Amino acid sequence: MRRVIGGAVIAAALVLPSVVAVQPAAAGAVTVPVTVSKSQGVPGVRIAKKLSEIYVVEREAFTRRAITVADNNDEHAYNVIIMNLAQDYSVQLTGVHFFATMQFEGVFYGLWIAEGGTFRNKGDGGYNNWAFVGQFTRSGPDGKIVHFH
């Protein structure tokens, strides 16, 4: 089944991810602080390391890069979602295999890898606040309720 990416309200569910400019981390570059709270059945250490090495400038690029990194470093067809934790949301994800918090430009983000369930963004729906990849359908105003399969 085709895996798609989502996040910004203006993006349709079948829009493929934009190319995110990623530069190799320069020597001495500050890494993204990553705190892993749960890792079960996925290579959590590798995922966390790759997340910490993300080098982008804008938050919009960071969220999309983060879900791509998490997705590419796990062989399972799980779903991945990242959310700005300063925004209101409700989470009823099932089969959570990985959760980590990260900081980018002072913003606290949470990243989940899960088998299914529902995630509702009650705040702003731009890529600077959330992004997700996997198998899902969207509902609700502006498609901000995501049902993962």
Place this chain on the structure above:
Amino acid sequence: MKLWRSTAVATALLTGAVLVPGLPAAAAPIEPATADTGMVTMAGGSVSVLDGALGIANQIFSIVQEQVRLQINREGLVRALRETAWYKTGEKHNIIVMVAPNGSWEGRFSCHLVGKVSDAVYRYPGYPPFRVVAFSHGTVKNEGEGGYINWAYRGWFDRNGMTVHFRKP
């Protein structure tokens, strides 16, 4: 990444383009007080310099902007603590996060928490301390201000006003 700039200016206030004096020495060198005038625009606001050094106004604006950024992201820190505690304790305990300026919830919250498996105070630069407890069941009454900047919880509960009754999982 530029995190946690050590400004330590908790009292800095942004009131439009008028800025409160009494700021500490900034890290960057201060430019001579020439009669430069101009407009500095940054993400999230701007400052109009009517008289004095543009560099000083720029630094003041940066300091205040940092405080605004910290305030905006305070809810994020509270939720990050909540989610981290939730998953760290196996998704099988109630979680409460409470602002604890003195390292204690006394005076802000009335708590009766049973079966605690974790109880700790977390301190991050730029933010007040937050106490995070993972427990079996109990009651928490918020006697201060609500909002995610002050508290957050997750688990099995019923809420009545500012009082939350937590059930056993």
